[in-house]
Amino acid sequence: MSENPYGNTPQPEQNSHNGYNNQAPQGGYQMPQPNAYAPMPGQKVPGEGMSLAALILGILGFLSGWLVIGGLLGLIALILGIMALRKLKPYPMAGRGKAIAGIILGVLSILAAIVMAFFWSVAINIGFEAAEHCKEYQDNPTQLEQCITDYTDSKSKGVDVEISNS
Numbered sequence: 001m002s003e004n005p006y007g008n009t010p011q012p013e014q015n016s017h018n019g020y021n022n023q024a025p026q027g028g029y030q031m032p033q034p035n036a037y038a039p040m041p042g043q044k045v046p047g048e049g050m051s052l053a054a055l056i057l058g059i060l061g062f063l064s065g066w067l068v069i070g071g072l073l074g075l076i077a078l079i080l081g082i083m084a085l086r087k088l089k090p091y092p093m094a095g096r097g098k099a100i101a102g103i104i105l106g107v108l109s110i111l112a113a114i115v116m117a118f119f120w121s122v123a124i125n126i127g128f129e130a131a132e133h134c135k136e137y138q139d140n141p142t143q144l145e146q147c148i149t150d151y152t153d154s155k156s157k158g159v160d161v162e163i164s165n166s
Contacts, residue, residue: 054102074109
């Protein structure tokens with residue numbers, strides 16, 4: 001019998017029929033376990049499409065927030081974003097960021113539309129008041145324009161103006 005040049009090396013235990021040790025490794029590399037909350041690649045997650053739609057409508061609503069349609073798009077984005085978050089609750093790694101961004105942009109769109117509706121209503125109201133105040137100058141475009149300019153300037157400064165017929 002020949003002697004082992006490396007000394008006595010321990011032989012692995014033969015616990016199974018194939019010759020491998022069936023015990024778990026002690027402190028070695030462990031294979032990562034799949035996350036139960038993350039969708040598998042290619043798996044269709046309910047609510048992902050809704051979150052994308054919320055994001056797109058939120059962006060469109062934010063860009064058109066100075067119109068009433070921007071507020072409407074923002075409202076739809078807000079509703080879709082909330083519905084998407086509810087459907088994505090079991091899958092926190094899939095599409096939540098898009099849904100949250102859609103909600104935020106939707107709220108900003110609604111607020112922008114409300115502010116702009118206020119400004120538009122004030123501007124239209126001043127225009128109607130100026131037209132009513134200056135209707136006596138309808139036949140003279142130069143005096144009408146001057147009257148409207150004086151009236152709107154006085155409204156912006158908070159001063160009442162009386163126009164004399166001279």
